[in-house]
Amino acid sequence: MLRDTLQTLLNAYGPSGSEHAVAEKVRELLEGHVDSMKTDALGNLIVEKFGADENAKTIMVSAHMDHIGLVVTNIEENGFLRVGAVGGISPELVRGRKMVFQDGLPGIAVLEPNVKNKARQDLSDLFVDIGAETREEAEKLVSVGDVCVYAPDFTYLGKNRVASPAMDDRCACALLAELLMYADNQKNHIVGVFSTQEEVGLRGAGVAAYAIEPDIGLAIDVTAWGDTPETKLPAVKLGKGPAVKIMDRSMIATPAVREKLFEAAQAAGVIVQREVLAFGGTDGGAIQLSRAGVPTGTLSIPCRYVHSANEVIDMRDMEGALKILLQFVDLA
Amino acid sequence: MHIEDFLREITAIRGLSGDEALVSAFVKEAFAPLCDEITVDKMNNVIARKKGPGPKVMFSAHLDEIGLMVVDIEKDGCLRLGNVGGVDPRILPGQRVTVYGREPLLGIIGAKPPHLLTDEDRKKNYLREDLYVDLGFPYEKVKELVQIGDQVQLEHRYVELKNDQAAVKTCDDRACVAIMYQALKLLQNIRHEADLYFVASSQEEVGCRGVMTAAFGVDPDFGVALDVCHAATPGAPGWRTHKLDSLVASMGPYIHPVLRRKLTEVAKDNNIALQTAVVPRNTSTDADELGRARAGVPTVLLELPLKYMHTTVETFNRNTLKEGGRLLAQFAAAVSAEWEDELWT
Known part of the structure; x- marks a missing residue:
C-alpha cells in the first residue's frame, strides 16, 4: 500500500549528507522485487529493474532521500546549541518546532524572543534547546557537526490528505519504490535512483546520472501550491492531479519527455496539471545537463507548506502519479 | 545568403530557451553546406564541424531567445x-x-x-x-x-537605421550566430589547420546550459565564446559600455590570457579594430561553462556591442558584424598545434 510505504519512509532520519537510514528502509522494501541494488560514493541507492524489450531504453528515475535540517555550529556555555542551515530551512518555519538528532535526542528550535527587530530575525537568532544546563552536559550529548531534523510527525488531514515533515521528497521515494515493486515486464530498463544531497544543490543525482548515462531522465519531486487564501502561483492545486513540470529555475523540461508524460497520463486515465515554477529546482536539472545532455522531465506532487514541519499532500495525487509512472516506463 | 539576410531571417524564428528546435533546424540548414559534419544534440545545440588535422577549437554563440x-x-x-x-x-x-x-x-x-x-x-x-x-x-x-x-x-521587426546601424530583437545572441555563419563562409577559401566546431548553443539565457553539454560532447582544446555587450547610450555608465563600431575582447580571470593575446594579435595583423573590456568575475556568457568543461578548456570571449540589450530593438553596427566574421575566420586559420605548448608562456 502506497500509504504504508510512505509512512515507513517518512520516519527515517536523513538530512543531506546522511541519508543511509532512508536507503536502508528502501532496501528492505525492495528486497526480492528488483534485479540489482547498490550504493555509490555519494550514498545514492541505485536500483535496477530490467525491461523486457530488445531495444529497451534506460530510464533514470530519481527521487531524493535527503531532507532539510539544522547543523550544530557551536555549543554555548549555558548548553544551548547554535546552528546553521542544511538546505533551505528558514527561521520562521522552524521556530518552536521539535527537532531530533540521529540518535533520537530531541531538541526544541527557538527563535530568540527578546530582540528589538523581530521582522529581521535570521538563523543567527535561532538556537536549539536540548535541556542541557551546561556546555559540559551538552557536549556529552551532541558534537559540532551533528544535524537535527524536524521530529517525525505524521498526521491524517481530512479525507485524502496527509501532513508530515520530510514529505519533500519521501513521497517521491515512496512512489519510486512502488514503481520498482509493481512494474512488471515493462518495456524499458528502470534505473531508480534514491538520490542524496538534492537540498544542497542536486548533488547526488548529478553524479548518478554521470555513471548511469541514461537515455531518458525523470525526477519525481514535490512542487509548490497556488490554492491557499493569498497564494495563486504556481497555478497548481492539491487533489487535482500530479503536475507535469514545464520549467523551474533548474530546468526547462525537454519537450519530448514532457509530452510522453502527458501521453502516459492519458493512457492511465489520470488528469494532470501543468506546472510553471518561478523558483526552485529538482534532480531533473542535474540529470538533463549530465555529460552530453539527457532528455529529462519532472513529475511533481503538489505539496503545501514545502520545507515546513507540516508538508501536506493529497493521496489521490499520489495514486495518480503511480499510475502515470507505470505507464511511462512502458511508453517512453 | 548575405550575413544581414541571415540575421533578418533567424531573428524572426521562434526559439525560446528550452524549445529551440525550429531555430536549430534553420541554423543546421544554413551551416550544412559550409561544413563537413553537422549534428543537433539532445539539448538542441547545433554542432557544425569543419575538419582539420590540428587542435579542436569550439566556437559558441547561443541561439535561444528570451x-x-x-x-x-x-x-x-x-x-x-x-x-x-x-x-x-x-x-x-x-x-x-x-x-x-x-x-x-x-x-x-x-x-x-x-x-x-x-x-x-x-x-x-x-x-x-x-x-x-x-x-x-x-x-x-x-x-x-x-x-x-x-x-x-x-515582436520581430527589423529596423534599418542611419549610419550603418540596424535594430531587431534577439541580436543577443543570434547576431553572433550570424558572425559564425560569416566566418564559415570565409573559411571556404582560407586554409586552416585546426579542427573547427561552430556551436550554436541552447539555453544560455536560463543559465548557459546548452554549452555545458555541447562542450562535453565536443571535448575541445580551445574555446571561443561569442556574445553581446553593452554599447554606450545616454545615461549608461561609461566604464560598462563600449563603442558600437568595433568588437570587444574581454579580459579577466575567466579569460585565458595567452589565448586572448593571440586573438588580439590576429586582429592587429588583419587590421581589425578591437576594444578591451575588463570582466572582474564570471562573464555570464557561454565562456564560463566552456572554460570549465571536462578537464578545462582555455577560453576567450569576443563580444559585439549592442544598444538596448534585452529589448525588441537591440541595435548593432553592420560593419562590426562583418568584421566579426572576418576576425573569427582569421583566428580559426591561425590556431596551430604549437599553441598548446605556449599556454602559460
Whole structure:
C-alpha cells in the first residue's frame, strides 16, 4: 500500500549528507522485487529493474532521500546549541518546532524572543534547546557537526490528505519504490535512483546520472501550491492531479519527455496539471545537463507548506502519479 | 545568403530557451553546406564541424531567445506571464506578441490608461505580475486554445537605421550566430589547420546550459565564446559600455590570457579594430561553462556591442558584424598545434 510505504519512509532520519537510514528502509522494501541494488560514493541507492524489450531504453528515475535540517555550529556555555542551515530551512518555519538528532535526542528550535527587530530575525537568532544546563552536559550529548531534523510527525488531514515533515521528497521515494515493486515486464530498463544531497544543490543525482548515462531522465519531486487564501502561483492545486513540470529555475523540461508524460497520463486515465515554477529546482536539472545532455522531465506532487514541519499532500495525487509512472516506463 | 539576410531571417524564428528546435533546424540548414559534419544534440545545440588535422577549437554563440510563458489564465481570459530569461517588464506595455497555443495567436500587452492612474501609480514602474496578454477572446475560447506553459514570443521587426546601424530583437545572441555563419563562409577559401566546431548553443539565457553539454560532447582544446555587450547610450555608465563600431575582447580571470593575446594579435595583423573590456568575475556568457568543461578548456570571449540589450530593438553596427566574421575566420586559420605548448608562456 502506497500509504504504508510512505509512512515507513517518512520516519527515517536523513538530512543531506546522511541519508543511509532512508536507503536502508528502501532496501528492505525492495528486497526480492528488483534485479540489482547498490550504493555509490555519494550514498545514492541505485536500483535496477530490467525491461523486457530488445531495444529497451534506460530510464533514470530519481527521487531524493535527503531532507532539510539544522547543523550544530557551536555549543554555548549555558548548553544551548547554535546552528546553521542544511538546505533551505528558514527561521520562521522552524521556530518552536521539535527537532531530533540521529540518535533520537530531541531538541526544541527557538527563535530568540527578546530582540528589538523581530521582522529581521535570521538563523543567527535561532538556537536549539536540548535541556542541557551546561556546555559540559551538552557536549556529552551532541558534537559540532551533528544535524537535527524536524521530529517525525505524521498526521491524517481530512479525507485524502496527509501532513508530515520530510514529505519533500519521501513521497517521491515512496512512489519510486512502488514503481520498482509493481512494474512488471515493462518495456524499458528502470534505473531508480534514491538520490542524496538534492537540498544542497542536486548533488547526488548529478553524479548518478554521470555513471548511469541514461537515455531518458525523470525526477519525481514535490512542487509548490497556488490554492491557499493569498497564494495563486504556481497555478497548481492539491487533489487535482500530479503536475507535469514545464520549467523551474533548474530546468526547462525537454519537450519530448514532457509530452510522453502527458501521453502516459492519458493512457492511465489520470488528469494532470501543468506546472510553471518561478523558483526552485529538482534532480531533473542535474540529470538533463549530465555529460552530453539527457532528455529529462519532472513529475511533481503538489505539496503545501514545502520545507515546513507540516508538508501536506493529497493521496489521490499520489495514486495518480503511480499510475502515470507505470505507464511511462512502458511508453517512453 | 548575405550575413544581414541571415540575421533578418533567424531573428524572426521562434526559439525560446528550452524549445529551440525550429531555430536549430534553420541554423543546421544554413551551416550544412559550409561544413563537413553537422549534428543537433539532445539539448538542441547545433554542432557544425569543419575538419582539420590540428587542435579542436569550439566556437559558441547561443541561439535561444528570451520571452515569456503563460503561468495562469484568469477568469476574464487574461494570460498572466512568467519569464523565460530576463525580460524587463518595463518594455512590455504596448508590445504585440505571439502566443504559441494550439495555434499561433496574436495578442497585445496593454497598460492602464494614464487617465485612470492615481498619482501614486504614476510613480511606479510596471511589474510583470500586473501585466497580462489580451487575446481579445472570452475565457472559454482562451481555455480551448491556450494552456499553462505555452510560450509567448516578442515582436520581430527589423529596423534599418542611419549610419550603418540596424535594430531587431534577439541580436543577443543570434547576431553572433550570424558572425559564425560569416566566418564559415570565409573559411571556404582560407586554409586552416585546426579542427573547427561552430556551436550554436541552447539555453544560455536560463543559465548557459546548452554549452555545458555541447562542450562535453565536443571535448575541445580551445574555446571561443561569442556574445553581446553593452554599447554606450545616454545615461549608461561609461566604464560598462563600449563603442558600437568595433568588437570587444574581454579580459579577466575567466579569460585565458595567452589565448586572448593571440586573438588580439590576429586582429592587429588583419587590421581589425578591437576594444578591451575588463570582466572582474564570471562573464555570464557561454565562456564560463566552456572554460570549465571536462578537464578545462582555455577560453576567450569576443563580444559585439549592442544598444538596448534585452529589448525588441537591440541595435548593432553592420560593419562590426562583418568584421566579426572576418576576425573569427582569421583566428580559426591561425590556431596551430604549437599553441598548446605556449599556454602559460
